Amino acid sequence: MMFAHGFGCDQNMWRYIVPSFEKDYRIILFDYVGSGGATRPFDPQRYSGLEGYADDVVSLIEGLNLQDIVFIGHSVSAMIGVLAARQLPGRFAKMVMIAPSPHYLNDGEYAGGFSREDIDELLANVEQNFVGWSAAITPHIMANSERPELAAELDRSFCRMDPTVALHFARATFLSDNRGDLAGHQVPTLVLQCAEDVIAGTEVGRYTSEHLQDGTIHYLSAVGHCPHLSAPEETSAAIKCFLDNPIHD
């Protein structure tokens, strides 16, 4: 069972649901280039599109010689999974897409949810967040003297992103258009759709599952974009149900 995190975080985001699967599956967690603890050198050309990230997933799968893979992809990793599966037909047994979107931009009839200006603003946010000198002005209300372990954890800093990579990854993620890739995806796939997800709305989730060859959709009551963090029990249960039942509806 391979867990692929989305843009903005790292493999730590799976910590609340992985325990539910550890007994029955071999668990593969990884960080994409420039995310978390990854040390792989970044090649802007290679990672200018999602293909580069998919190539890395393929290398992992081949390197570890994985078969019968259950691929859990959050957000952009859903489409990275589609691209990786295309390169390795027959290796993926099932796939779960958590809050996927094949295209984030609005395009005619298709309502991806964002305009080009929105994405530019996101990129500006990402960039601003790596300007080191903002630190001095926030009052240190977070300093937590009675829980030093928390401070230590903050120091380690999860969801770390290399500034250059983060910008490239954001661009590759939010400007990609993988709608054309859905039809060729044959792996039985479950789309987990959250309520009130501003990143990947209900319409987008439905579009995704309908355009997949073997796609089903499950609506979670969890709100937001990261149900595996905000509602881990519900998310695990939905994944289990899909994995345990040969025919899911």
Next chain:
Amino acid sequence: MTNHEPSPSQLVVQRIDEHARDFFEAAPFGYLFTSVFGKLLRVNHTLREWTGYSREELTDGCTLNDLVSRGSRIYFETHFFPLLNVQGAIEEIHLTLLGKDGRRIPVLISAKQHRDDEDRFLFNSVVVVNFAHRQRYESELLEAKKRAESSDRAKSYFLSTISHEVLTPLNAIIGMAGLLENTGLNAQQSRLQTILSQSANHLLQLFKNILVISKDGLGNLAVADHPFDLRNLVAAITGSFRYDSPAADLQLTTTVDDRLPAVIISDPTLISQLLTNLVGNAVKFTPAGKVEVAVVVRELAPDEVTVEFSVSDTGIGIPAEKQDQLFLPFTQATEEIHSRYGGSGLGLSICSSILGKLGSQMEVSSEEGVGSRFSFVLRLGVSQGLVAPPPHPNLLPEIGRGRVLLVEDNETNAYLVSRYFHRWKLNFDLAPNGAEALKWMEGNAYDLILMDLQMPVMDGYLAARSIRALPGSKSTVPIVAFTASSSQSISQRMRDAKIDDFLLKPFDPRELHAMLLRYLAASPTPPEAFPPMAFPQLREAFDQDSKELSTFAVVLERELVTAGAQLERALSAGDARAVGDLKHKLKTSLQLLDAERVKDQLGQINQALREGRPVSAQQKREVVNELRALVLHLQQEKW
């Protein structure tokens, strides 16, 4: 602390509590509390004022996400929210809030999750810092940073581009100077040739330094493990400075410990770069007196030797207060140094980086006006029986096996490589670009492809990928790239194109030789088309008379070129008779040239055409290519 003061009265406590609430409401920061799903539970006055919403509007089901602009929402959901949930707290995330009137408020948000004793989630506390006035400065700084970085990138790009432009002619100068050495020079000419050769090598050394610095530091530098003769290397380096000093009375001496093993295993290029920089400095800064290079064995084990390298001079020395700046790039001890002695200020910084890579460091002792001593200690491998490559390119042994396809657009470089190939009795074909190389591949089998990367029509990367996509064993031919790039290691791009190895331009003939041995040794297939001593029948027919042979070779060559053109026409017209005529006409020549393959191919095609059977495009191409190869071979043969 005073023990006598009574505890504050109820009233004081009560008033303080009230005032604390005022602090909360009127603080210079936005304060808010949210539920597990982000619903706003309480918002202070400051934040209400910034956003223009009333208390009721905000706490009636509104979420923090609703206050965030659309672009910021993505970052909020993909980074802020996961991070808060994974680590329980988050500091200073930059987002944009949207006020009721559409106003955009840049803010820094810090948040913390609060849980009860059983670790159940209770609420989040959030601090919002209004960032508007700071943002302008930040944007300006960011802009300035970007400009600086892009100008730095442009410079690096410029350096790496110009490296290609400079290294190619430099390659030619060094190579030609090397070839010149063998042309029976008199003493004076030989001295001039030596200076030419060494100056070109110094120029190359300078370029290597610049290229290392212009890269992202030495992070990508791979340390090689080659057997070599350290004694020779040291002698060659000090020897190359003999004519460098403007001072006639400079004594340059070299002492090498007798116990130094004959063959060392390490990285000769890096050691050479270290010594060249140090000796170069010593010679430059010693107007009169002596420079002494010493190699002393410190410890000797069967498979390892610890060696101290030192370069001492009686030169101008370095002031004590400047000694700690010695290793900064582009820095020289004083401005005056540059105006008097020139130099890039790179040498020592490079040395220190290289030593870092080799697990060592530079020791300096120096006194102004007395002299300097630079030294470093390296642990080197000792070879047990491996033989170091011969010291001089001219002494490299013949290879005499295998067949190489050389793909190179630069005529000088192609000429230079082919001179060495001839000397080493190596069969090869020459293609001016990737597309031509693919044509050569069609009809011929090669043991190695040596390929330039930057070529017109089809570059080396694309050519390599196309070769890897060929059917059968042709796809697995080893490919060695010729690159003038400044990189010291195989690049991702080369790896992606499945290129096996690379040679840096300007190439060292010894490295080229070693590379050929490495790839041709594994497959000692005798060359198919041409035996080692080509054209024995022809040579026999002319009694080995080289003058006669070279005259007749021109005649044959012309005949074959004409025949080749006619054959192509005849084949595309499917003209059996014309092919038959050509076969007949070429019979004697092909016999003389031992060109059995062309003869067979022509025969088969002729037969097929006469019987009305189809001839494949592949067959046609093969025979034409074979004929072309024969012409080229004739042109390149030394009689």
